[in-house]
Structures are given as C-alpha cells and as structure tokens.
Amino acid sequence: MTEKPVQRRPGGRTARNRENVLRATADLLLSEGYEQLTIARVAAAAQVAETTVYRRWRSKTHLAADALSELARVENPVPDTGTLEGDLRALLTQVVALVERPEVRRVILAVVSLAADDAEVVRAKNAFWEERFTGSATLVRRAVERGELPADTDPDELIEDLAAPVYFRLLVTGRSLDSAFVERSVELALSRQGTGPASTTGRRRPASADG
Numbered sequence: 001m002t003e004k005p006v007q008r009r010p011g012g013r014t015a016r017n018r019e020n021v022l023r024a025t026a027d028l029l030l031s032e033g034y035e036q037l038t039i040a041r042v043a044a045a046a047q048v049a050e051t052t053v054y055r056r057w058r059s060k061t062h063l064a065a066d067a068l069s070e071l072a073r074v075e076n077p078v079p080d081t082g083t084l085e086g087d088l089r090a091l092l093t094q095v096v097a098l099v100e101r102p103e104v105r106r107v108i109l110a111v112v113s114l115a116a117d118d119a120e121v122v123r124a125k126n127a128f129w130e131e132r133f134t135g136s137a138t139l140v141r142r143a144v145e146r147g148e149l150p151a152d153t154d155p156d157e158l159i160e161d162l163a164a165p166v167y168f169r170l171l172v173t174g175r176s177l178d179s180a181f182v183e184r185s186v187e188l189a190l191s192r193q194g195t196g197p198a199s200t201t202g203r204r205r206p207a208s209a210d211g
Helices: 012-032 039-046 050-056 060-075 084-099 102-112 119-145 155-173 179-191
Strands: none
Touching (some): 039 050, 039 060, 060 084, 084 119, 084 155, 084 179, 102 155
C-alpha cells in the first residue's frame, strides 16, 4: 500500500519552537532580569529540550539579543505615515515608549554592561543592532523613492542620528524622554540630511556667505 505523504503545516515544529523559546526568554528577561536568565529555565518554560535551544543559540547572550530584537519588531513595527518626518517621529515615539518601560530599561542596562572584550557578547550585540537597523532602513528607502532624500543616503547614519540621543539619555544622563525631546531629535536627524521638519523648514534662514 502506498503511504500518503505527511502533511506539514507552514513553519512546522521548528518555527513553533523558536516562537515559544523567544517568548519564554522575553518573559523571563522582563520579569526577572538578565542575571536570572539561563538556558535551562528558558527550555523548561518553552517546554523544549535544552539541546533544542543550543542548536539555534550558542549562549544566553545570543538568545537574549534575539528575544529583544523580536520584542522590538513586534512592538515597534516600521511605520508608514507617508512622509519621512512622520515616519521618524512615529519610530522614535515607539522606541521611547519601549525603553521607558522599567523592565525593558533594566534589561537594556544589564546587556549594555556586559564585557566588551568577550567575543560572544560582541557578536550578540552586533546581531541585535544589525537587526534593528535592517528594519529601520525601510524608512530611508521609501523616503528616497518619494524624493525626500538623495539616493546615496546612508540608512544607518540617519537612524543613528535619530536614536542616539535616546540611548545617551537612557544610559548616561537619565534625563526625560518627553515629546519635546522627540521633536528635537527628529529635527536634528533631518537637519543632518540637509532638510528639516515641515513645520520649521519655512522659518529657517539660509546660511550666510561668511557662515
């Protein structure tokens, strides 16, 4: 008798395991912090074997970075407001709302403080930031297509200009991340590209010949 082929659902068990592991990791990170995170606890919470976790993530640092990337992807979807200014404002507002959550702030501070001379830690951090920049680069591509930015605009530089003040205040000064801060950060990021918010562009004075 000819056996019927096994019908597999899209994604299958591997995709479900990944989703469960990342969800369990995020839950543990946010509820108990990075220090209490272990592969064993994540595996137990996700109801998978520890070997299943280690096959995809070589350390808890990589696992934490991936979980934070997924959290940011879900809670900070790439906005599409129709203008670069609107997109940057929406994106930065999302970022501020996320990092102002006490549990998220605690995790970010813990991960940032990890040893910079540990190659595993450096690779995990780089993977996290690369993922974030890849998603945000969509904003720049759309702006180029609309003629708001030149084709040679560096997406990473624009997003760095936009987000750097958030992390400076988060990690260094602790100053407020209020709406005025968001507006100022958007204006500064746009000014670095030779443009400015629609609300202020008309009021800008042209540069004088002597600078």
